[in-house]
Amino acid sequence: MTEERSTELIFISFTLLLGNVVAALNCTSPTPEALFDALNDSLFTKNQIRPVKTFSHPVNISVSITLVGILGVDEKSQILTTVLWQVLQWNIEGLSWDKEECGTSRVSVLRGNIWVPDIEIAEFMEEDKSPQAPYVYLYNTGLVYDDKPVRVVSSCRLVIYTFPFDIQNCSLTFGSYLHFASDISVFPDITAEETLQQSRHVLQTNGEWELTNITIAHSTLVLDVGSYSEIKYFIILRRRPLLYVVNLLLPSCFLITLDLFSFLLPPQSVDRSSFKMTLILGYTVFLLIMNDLLPVTGETTPLINIFFSISLALMVASLLETVFITNIQISSSQYSPVPRWLSVLVLQYLAVVVCIPPKKKTNRVTVFFNRSTGDPTLNSSVPVGELQSLSNTGPNIKYTDRDLALEELKKLSRDLLAIRLQMDKHFLGNNTSEEWQMIGVVIDRLLFGLYIVFITVSFVTIICIWVYSNFNVT
Numbered sequence: 001m002t003e004e005r006s007t008e009l010i011f012i013s014f015t016l017l018l019g020n021v022v023a024a025l026n027c028t029s030p031t032p033e034a035l036f037d038a039l040n041d042s043l044f045t046k047n048q049i050r051p052v053k054t055f056s057h058p059v060n061i062s063v064s065i066t067l068v069g070i071l072g073v074d075e076k077s078q079i080l081t082t083v084l085w086q087v088l089q090w091n092i093e094g095l096s097w098d099k100e101e102c103g104t105s106r107v108s109v110l111r112g113n114i115w116v117p118d119i120e121i122a123e124f125m126e127e128d129k130s131p132q133a134p135y136v137y138l139y140n141t142g143l144v145y146d147d148k149p150v151r152v153v154s155s156c157r158l159v160i161y162t163f164p165f166d167i168q169n170c171s172l173t174f175g176s177y178l179h180f181a182s183d184i185s186v187f188p189d190i191t192a193e194e195t196l197q198q199s200r201h202v203l204q205t206n207g208e209w210e211l212t213n214i215t216i217a218h219s220t221l222v223l224d225v226g227s228y229s230e231i232k233y234f235i236i237l238r239r240r241p242l243l244y245v246v247n248l249l250l251p252s253c254f255l256i257t258l259d260l261f262s263f264l265l266p267p268q269s270v271d272r273s274s275f276k277m278t279l280i281l282g283y284t285v286f287l288l289i290m291n292d293l294l295p296v297t298g299e300t301t302p303l304i305n306i307f308f309s310i311s312l313a314l315m316v317a318s319l320l321e322t323v324f325i326t327n328i329q330i331s332s333s334q335y336s337p338v339p340r341w342l343s344v345l346v347l348q349y350l351a352v353v354v355c356i357p358p359k360k361k362t363n364r365v366t367v368f369f370n371r372s373t374g375d376p377t378l379n380s381s382v383p384v385g386e387l388q389s390l391s392n393t394g395p396n397i398k399y400t401d402r403d404l405a406l407e408e409l410k411k412l413s414r415d416l417l418a419i420r421l422q423m424d425k426h427f428l429g430n431n432t433s434e435e436w437q438m439i440g441v442v443i444d445r446l447l448f449g450l451y452i453v454f455i456t457v458s459f460v461t462i463i464c465i466w467v468y469s470n471f472n473v474t
């Protein structure tokens with residue numbers, strides 16, 4: 001029983017061994033026909049068998065790619081389209097022929113005639129539309145050289161936060177879709193530097209994208225069912241920002257600078273508000289036209305959109321402020337006095353922030369003081385002095401005339417008092433309107449400062465990001 005079993009086992013393993021081994025070829029003559037016949041007899045009939053001597057041997061497949069074209073990056077659907085030359089090489093164990101006997105060291109055979117591995121790119125999003133390459137090279141050492149173009153539409157997580165200075169890191173994962181690592185294992189054939197150099201050499205259509213670096217990671221993916229051998233190529237791409245700088249950032253900066261300098265126009269004139277209004281209109285139209293250039297993803301908002309929003313917000317704020325100031329200039333004398341908190345906040349704190357000394361206030365205090373001291377009862381001495389001079393001019397006139405004059409002077413005094421009260425009232429109105437105007441000036445200055453700070457910060461940020469992204473590459 002055991003004997004029978006063991007002979008059976010030996011027989012099975014022997015047939016398996018024989019079935020998988022391709023013997024050395026014997027060509028009858030050094031012609032293509034002879035070689036083809038030999039191949040037809042010993043190799044082509046076994047195109048379903050993994051070309052190894054025993055099942056425990058994995059087929060070692062070396063992978064190398066050359067990036068030939070970067071066709072497009074679609075931020076919305078997060079897709080990268082590239083064209084690669086993909087070279088796979090593996091050995092058919094046992095296959096060999098003599099170069100002299102068969103007349104050549106390599107021959108091209110149809111892909112369907114031999115076993116080919118199912119190496120796929122894991123990130124594939126669309127079927128391969130690249131031209132078909134029907135042949136592979138077969139060498140007399142048993143090496144199979146499979147070179148074909150692949151148009152890869154791969155998913156890639158695109159991060160556009162720093163648009164247009166963004167750098168993308170997209171991976172292409174090569175591995176067998178079905179076979180475990182014990183059956184097919186993949187290796188990188190050439191180093192990342194060589195891949196990068198070759199790709200740079202042949203890269204033609206890259207549009208706005210620049211190939212920055214390629215790195216390779218060779219790993220084994222372990223799942224419940226088994227482990228898979230895979231190679232990850234990380235393709236680092238950098239956007240060329242010049243187009244966007246010229247078309248988006250510079251015009252925007254120009255418009256903002258224009259708006260900044262419009263603060264030099266006198267705020268009370270209507271010119272300033274209409275000027276700003278025109279600017280806002282222009283900016284809106286500009287954004288509308290340039291909207292196509294901006295990338296869209298649901299995930300993150302690019303920094304540049306925030307920049308545009310803040311720019312627009314500043315423009316609108318400055319227009320509102322101009323309207324406010326114009327209103328103050330024209331009709332603030334009818335306003336109720338400035339609320340205490342507003343006056344303290346704006347004239348005492350913000351005025352210091354924007355470096356306007358609160359000197360007008362002391363002036364007002366003087367006016368106020370003059371009014372309080374100018375009590376009519378106290379100043380009755382002045383008419384008395386004039387009364388004496390009056391009496392001196394007319395010696396005939398005695399008591400009755402003097403009473404009359406006194407009466408006249410009292411009337412005059414009352415009139416003067418009325419005039420004075422009127423003046424005080426006028427000054428009071430002056431005071432509140434002046435205070436409102438001060439507030440307007442302070443807010444004007446504050447917004448001007450904010451503008452300068454924003455423009456400086458955004459310029460510095462843009463330049464920093466630009467320099468950083470350039471520096472990162474080299």
Ligand SMILES: *[C@@H]1O[C@H](CO)[C@@H](O)[C@H](O)[C@H]1NC(C)=O
Nearest residue numbers: 022023024025026027041042
């Ligand atoms: C080729 O010839 C050698 C000896 O000359 C022989 O051992 C071998 O089996 C032959 N191969 C085939 C495929 O016939």
Ligand SMILES: *[C@@H]1O[C@H](CO)[C@@H](O)[C@H](O)[C@H]1NC(C)=O
Nearest residue numbers: 036037039040041042044045
């Ligand atoms: C290849 O071999 C098969 C069977 O071994 C045979 O039927 C076929 O005619 C051969 N092809 C050529 C072109 O000789």
Ligand SMILES: *[C@@H]1O[C@H](CO)[C@@H](O)[C@H](O)[C@H]1NC(C)=O
Nearest residue numbers: 052057058059060091093185
């Ligand atoms: C494949 O590679 C492994 C390790 O690199 C080696 O041990 C094995 O012999 C190779 N197999 C073949 C068929 O070349």
Ligand SMILES: *[C@@H]1O[C@H](CO)[C@@H](O)[C@H](O)[C@H]1NC(C)=O
Nearest residue numbers: 169170171213215234235236
């Ligand atoms: C690209 O991404 C991979 C994985 O996310 C990471 O390991 C690698 O360092 C990244 N490369 C660069 C240059 O950022």
Ligand SMILES: *[C@@H]1O[C@H](CO)[C@@H](O)[C@H](O)[C@H]1NC(C)=O
Nearest residue numbers: 196212213214215472473474
């Ligand atoms: C590419 O990336 C590798 C690893 O991050 C780094 O060592 C190498 O210097 C980079 N090459 C270039 C040209 O930036």
Ligand SMILES: *[C@@H]1O[C@H](CO)[C@@H](O)[C@H](O)[C@H]1NC(C)=O
Nearest residue numbers: 366367368369370371373374
């Ligand atoms: C009243 O105001 C005038 C000028 O504003 C000033 O010269 C004068 O000293 C003031 N009078 C008093 C009593 O403060």
Ligand SMILES: *[C@@H]1O[C@H](CO)[C@@H](O)[C@H](O)[C@H]1NC(C)=O
Nearest residue numbers: 373374377378379380381382
């Ligand atoms: C009238 O006013 C002056 C200051 O303006 C003051 O010095 C004087 O004492 C006042 N007259 C009387 C009678 O008090």
Ligand SMILES: *[C@@H]1O[C@H](CO)[C@@H](O)[C@H](O)[C@H]1NC(C)=O
Nearest residue numbers: 364365367368427428431432
């Ligand atoms: C002018 O305004 C100041 C500050 O609010 C106030 O103290 C002063 O009494 C005002 N002057 C008048 C004449 O109302």
Ligand SMILES: *[C@@H]1O[C@H](CO)[C@@H](O)[C@H](O)[C@H]1NC(C)=O
Nearest residue numbers: 363364367426427430431434
């Ligand atoms: C009051 O306003 C008028 C102009 O409206 C100005 O000429 C005058 O100097 C102001 N008075 C004070 C005390 O500021």
